[in-house]
Amino acid sequence: GQQVMQIPQYQHVQEGEDFTTYCNSSTTLSNIQWYKQRPGGHPVFLIQLVKSGEVKKQKRLTFQFGEAKKNSSLHITATQTTDVGTYFCATSGSGGYQKVTFGTGTKLQVIP
Amino acid sequence: SQTIHQWPATLVQPVGSPLSLECTVEGTSNPNLYWYRQAAGRGLQLLFYSVGIGQISSEVPQNLSASRPQDRQFILSSKKLLLSDSGFYLCAWGGGDTQYFGPGTRLTVL
Numbered sequence: 147g148q149q150v151m152q153i154p155q156y157q158h159v160q161e162g163e164d165f166t167t168y169c170n171s172s173t174t175l176s177n178i179q180w181y182k183q184r185p186g187g188h189p190v191f192l193i194q195l196v197k198s199g200e201v202k203k204q205k206r207l208t209f210q211f212g213e214a215k216k217n218s219s220l221h222i223t224a225t226q227t228t229d230v231g232t233y234f235c236a237t238s239g240s241g242g243y244q245k246v247t248f249g250t251g252t253k254l255q256v257i258p
Numbered sequence: 259s260q261t262i263h264q265w266p267a268t269l270v271q272p273v274g275s276p277l278s279l280e281c282t283v284e285g286t287s288n289p290n291l292y293w294y295r296q297a298a299g300r301g302l303q304l305l306f307y308s309v310g311i312g313q314i315s316s317e318v319p320q321n322l323s324a325s326r327p328q329d330r331q332f333i334l335s336s337k338k339l340l341l342s343d344s345g346f347y348l349c350a351w352g353g354g355d356t357q358y359f360g361p362g363t364r365l366t367v368l
Contacts (some may be wrong), residue, residue: 177355187361188348189302234302238355244290245355248302 150175152235160257165222167252169235176213177237178218179246182229221249225256263351264360270367271367277336279363281349284330290324290352291332293324294359295345308332341368358359 159165169178177196181189193202195211195218202209207210208221222229235249261284271277283289287312293305304317306324316326323342325333344367349360 179356181357189357190360191356191358193355204312236357244352244355245304246292246352246355247304250301253299 150235150237150247150249152252154252155250156253156255158255158257159225161227163226165225165229165254167220167233167235167254169220169249171216171217171237174215175218175237176215178215179236179238180209180218180220181234181236181248182231183234183251187231189234207245222254225254227256227258230254260289260353260358261336261352262351262358262360263360264347264363266363269360269366271339271365273341273367274338277334277339277343277365279334279347279349279365280319281334281360282330283332283351286330286351286353288329291326292350292352293332294348294350296348296362297345306334322343341367343367359367 150169152169157165177194179194180192182192183189193209195209198215199213200211206223210219216237220233232251232253234251236245236246238244263282265280291308294302295305296302306314306316308314308326310325311329322325323337344365347365350357
């Protein structure tokens with residue numbers, strides 16, 4: 147099955163600094179999704195990318211899908227304490243059963 | 259809009275005791291349903307998925323089982339819990355390619 151590796155595993159940043167997490171696969175992905183899990187909470191869907199080279203923005207968050215559709219990144223500009231949590235990338239296959247494979251996650255800690 | 263419910267929110271059980279966690283979905287019909295487990299500080303492990311009533315597929319062999327007695331109800335069970343069953347259990351439904359998660363049940367096995 148598809149596997150996605152995510153780096154780094156942990157990241158501590160000073161509030162106001164930028165943050166980036168990367169998701170990599172050895173195979174071409176049909177799509178990439180990003181989820182955020184706040185401490186003690188459940189994962190919440192953020193966005194999905196499907197096109198090669200696609201870039202989407204949500205306020206201070208920028209999501210990018212690589213040209214070869216084998217990697218993706220999530221970049222947060224000027225982090226805030228509300229950005230604290232674990233960010234997961236994920237990918238799903240085609241067909242009626244949409245099995246979503248999650249990356250290992252990047253835990254972000256923002257120091258005020 | 260769709261809503262997903264899970265209960266209980268937290269649970270402390272002794273080793274060897276049975277388990278039943280329930281998940282229900284509102285606002286959608288014939289959803290794909292999923293059970294995940296998340297160990298402390300770890301990623302999401304898919305346990306079971308279901309594409310319809312009575313249809314269960316297991317991803318990881320273990321002492322857990324799942325059932326789907328109704329279209330929007332998904333149950334996770336165990337006859338005898340192990341210490342390694344501790345974790346955060348998340349139910350999700352699939353909307354297209356994405357997953358929408360319930361609030362989860364935090365299970366501690368002592």
